[in-house]
Amino acid sequence: MATVNSSIVIISLPDIFRGIKLDPLQPGNVSYLLWMLMGFLVVTAVLVVTLGRLGDIYGRVKIYNLGFAVFTVGSVALVFDPLTQSGGALWLILWRVVQGVGAAMLFANSAAILTDAFPADRRGFALGINQVAAIGGSFIGLIVGGVLAPVDWRLVFFVSVPFGLLGTVWSYRSLRETSTRSAARIDWWGNALFGVGLTALLIAITYGIQPYGGHTMGWTNPWVLSGLIGGVVLLVVFGVVESRITDPMFDMSLFRIQAFSAGNLAGLLSSISRGGLQFMLIIWLQGIWLPLHGYSFSSTPLWAGIYLLPLTVAFLVAGPLSGYFSDRLGARSLATGGLLLVTLSFAGFMVLPTDFSYWAFAGLLVLNGVGSGLFSAPNTSAIMSSVPANRRGAAAGMSGTFLNSGTSLSIGVFFTMMIAGLAQTLPQVLTDGLRAHGVPQAVAAGIGNQPPVGSLFAAFLGYNPIGTALNAVPPSAIKGADLGTLTSKQFFPQLISGPFHHGLVIVFAVAIGMSLVGAAASVFRGPRYIHTEPDTIPTPANAVPEGQRSA
Structure with a gap:
């Protein structure tokens, strides 16, 4: 539920902004767009460590259950947004932040509760299911948002309400505290x-x-x-x-554990590259491929979610299986192999033509989904099994911070790479294309020299970037221009294909580098390690040989 809501808004933004009667591309409104995306992610990244440590002190189940309640309150408030325009946007951003607080409570304690509840020889499968729910939710949200938002934008937030109410009641009635609380002062x-x-x-x-x-x-x-x-x-x-x-909030001594530090480094790099992939594929589909194949810009958010289904399905299949096998084989080979498959998929996307054959694209999506699934569950299981029982809440919070911070960082890293790539070629290409269809030089140059981020955001929101730019120009200034061609489904995608592919090469080259470093970190996590002494920081003498289960 928490991670569905981190992505469902991405695909639903066009309908949300139309619903509150606000144009996010107008000067001064871009901040609303960014905070609608980033507010939730920033809050979860910042609070997850604190809430994990509070779970160690006051009880993990108590904090987890409260998270359901807080999240549900935020969801209800989002549905009943009474305002429009900037006030409506601020209302949504505020209650998305409240949702983020609830989500952080869930993120921070779910893995620790499962680690407490399952023995070492079944922990990988249990955490694999949990990890599939977490990361799979971010993919599923793209489809759910694409289906619900065109019907009514409020449904995007309402969909969480029944699950939140059920989860709140169920968790308070069913979950029991199995961990021993560690007495400590709040840092x-x-x-x-x-x-x-x-x-x-x-x-x-x-x-x-x-x-x-x-x-x-x-x-x-x-x-x-x-x-x-x-x-x-x-x-x-x-x-x-x-x-x-x-009594530190962020237990630095845990980084002495090789499996913990290497696993979190690999997880951070994987999270950054996965978040960047999601944004780039959405822009690629919505801004270029779908319009070239006859889809209207307004319908592209829904179809982008549908065409990304192979990624979701592959991940949902591979995740539990990798968790099951990690209980028997350990995490190192599965997690490392998974990141190498992800690297291969990035290389494939790099050489894929901008107007690709869908089956080649779908094959790379499956490869990426399988690789992500192979990595995620074993990596989480190895991290959580390596720490003392009385530090599992803090460890889950720290791991969650790396995961959520990676998603936030990916927006900055990959948008920066893409904008830098576009800035080298797009202004001249756009200016020449507009002039060739009757737009005066001064107007064409003015549109062509606008920051590329505007074109990216327009494509991301399912708007025609050329139509959006020309709407800001007085009709008399473009009299005689071939507006039918300029605002057609194919003009902008054909125009931007070359510059966009140049940016994609830069983006995926960075993603390949991150994935290879992550794979190297996964290799150096060492042999399988399960902590067996809950009150001490482990030493090499505590290590369990690869393939041998803990007593």
């Missing part, structure tokens, strides 16, 4: 430094992809630079503080 300094530092960093990345001062992006914006530098400094101070206090 106020750690919480403050981590929360402010990570929030500043993620907000700076969010605004870094927006134009600033005549530049295509905002990385020279003093506020963005302040957020980036200040956020990194606060996180460094946070690391120093956490290594010196008695």
Whole structure:
């Protein structure tokens, strides 16, 4: 439920903004668009460690159950948004943040509760199901949003309400605390430094992809630079503080465990590349491939979700199976092999023509889904099995932070790469294309030199970027232009194909590098390791040989 809501809004944004009567592409409104996407992700990334540590102190089931209730309240409030335009957008952003708090409570404690409940020889399969629910939800949300949003945008948020009510009642009635609470004081300094530092960093990345001062992006914006530098400094101070206090929120000593540190590094890199893939494929389908094949721009969000189904199905099949086999074979070979398959899929997407054969595209989606499924469940199981029982809440929160931060970072990293690639070729191509169909030089140059992020966001929202740009021009300035061709389904996709592919090469090259580094980290996680002494930090003497189950 939590991760469906992290992606269902992505595909539903056009209908949501039409519903609240706000044009997100107008100057000054792009921030609403970004915060509708990022607010949920930033909150979950920032709070998940704190809430995992609170689960260790006050009870994991207690925090988890409260998460269902908070999430459901947020969902109900989103359905009944009473405002329109900017007020309506702010209402949605506020209650999405509340949803994010509830989601963080669920993220932070679900893996720890399952690790407590299952013995080591069944833990991989249990955590595999949980991981499939988490990551699979982000793919399923694309389809659910595409189906429901055209009917009524409020259904996008209402769909969570019955599941939230059922989950709240069911969890309070059924779940029992099986872990031993660890008496500790709340780490106020750690919480403050981590929360402010990570929030500043993620907000700076969010605004870094927006134009600033005549530049295509905002990385020279003093506020963005302040957020980036200040956020990194606060996180460094946070690391120093956490290594010196008695009851830290972020237990730095866990990084001495090779399986924990290597698994989280691999998970972070996988999360960044997976998030970037999702955004790039949506833009590729909605902005180019679907219009070229006769789909109207307004219908592309739904069909993009449908055409991405092979990725979802492959992941949902591979995830539980990999969890099952990791109980017998360990995580290293499965997780490493999974990331190598993901790397191959990125290489395939890199050489695929912009107007591809769908069966080749679907084959690469299946390859990526299988690889992601092979990696995710064993990696999570290895991380959670490697830590002491009284630190599982903190460990789950730390792992969740890397996962959610990776998704947030992917927006900044991959949009930056794509915009940088487009900025080299798109202005001239767009200007020449407009001039060839009767648009005066001054108008064509003005549209062509607009920041590429505008074209990306328009395609992402299911709008015709050329039609959107020409609507801002006085009709008298484009009198005599061939508007029928310029605003057709094929003109913009054909025009942008070359520049977009140039950007894709850069994006997927970075994704390949991340996946290879992640695979290397997975190899160096060491032989299978299951922590068997709940009150101590493990030493090499505690290691369990590969393939041997814990007593």
